[in-house]
C-alpha cells in the first residue's frame with residue numbers, strides 16, 4: 001500500500017476515494033478537505049474571527065488544530081455539561097490540547113460551566129423538564145454557543161460534525177420526515193435574526209479520518225461515548241449507514257452531498273424550530289430574561305426555551321448522573 005502522492009508506504013486507506021496516504025499527505029488531505037468545504041459553502045472569509053466549540057472528542061479537537069494549521073484566527077469554547085466523570089475527563093482533554101497546540105499559536109480558550117453559571121447540569125435538567133438528556137443538553141449547548149459567539153463578536157461559530165454525523169442525522173430526519181429539521185440541514189447557516197453564522201467544515205471527513213488525524217498529530221482525546229448517549233437513535237442510524245458504506249464505499253458521501261445538491265432547497269421555506277436560526281423565522285422577539293431571539297412561550301410570555309429550562313432546572317434538586325443511567329435502563 002503506497003501513498004497516492006509520494007509513493008512512500010501508506011498509513012491509511014480511504015476506500016471511498018480509492019486512495020492511500022502516508023502520514024504527512026493524509027494530514028494535508030484533511031486540511032485540503034476542510035479548505036474546500038470552507039470555500040464551497042462560504043463558511044469564512046479572510047480576516048474573520050472564528051470560534052470553535054470543543055467537546056474534548058476527536059472531531060472538535062481535530063477541527064481546531066486544522067483551522068490553526070490553516071492560519072485562521074480561531075479560539076475555542078468548552079461548555080462543562082456536568083455529566084459526571086465524563087465531563088471532567090472531557091474538560092481535561094480540552095485543556096491539555098489547548099496548552100500543547102492552541103495557546104502556543106496565540107489562541108484563547110473560553111470555558112463555561114453550566115452549573116457554575118446557570119445553576120444546573122444536564123442530568124438535572126433532563127429530570128426537571130422531562131426532556132431526554134440529549135434534548136436538554138442540545139438546547140443548553142445551542143444557547144451557550146450562540147451567546148458566546150455574540151458576546152465575543154465572533155464572525156462564525158464552528159462545530160466538528162463529520163460526514164458520519166451529518167449522514168446519520170439526515171437519515172434519521174428522512175426516516176421520520178422531520179421536514180423542519182431537514183430544511184436546516186446545511187453545513188453552513190448564515191447569521192440572521194440575532195443568531196450567529198454557523199459552519200461545519202469537517203463534513204467531508206469521516207469519523208475514522210478525524211480519529212486518524214488526531215492519532216497521527218499526537219492529539220489525545222476523549223474516546224468514551226457520553227453515558228447519556230446509550231439507546232440514542234443516532235448511534236443506530238450510524239450503524240445502519242456504516243453497514244451500507246461497507247458494502248458500497250462512497251454511499252454516505254453520495255447520500256449527504258446529493259441531498260445538499262438536489263433537495264435541501266426544496267424545504268427552504270419551512271420555519272425553523274424554537275431556538276434555531278432560520279431565514280424563514282421572521283416573527284422572533286427578544287427573550288425578556290436573556291435577550292435571545294425566541295418565538296415566545298406557549299402561554300404568551302416572551303421567555304425563550306433555554307430560560308424556561310434553566311429556571312426549572314436550577315430550582316430542582318441536583319440529580320447525579322448515575323441515577324439517570326439507572327432510570328434509563
Ligand code: Q46
Nearest residue numbers: 133134137138226228229
Ligand atoms: S453530550 Fe449531550 Fe451529546 Fe451527551 S447528553 Fe446527548 S447531546 S450524547 S453530543
Ligand code: ZN
Nearest residue numbers: 003006022025
Ligand atoms: Zn505521501
Ligand code: ZN
Nearest residue numbers: 287290304307
Ligand atoms: Zn432567554
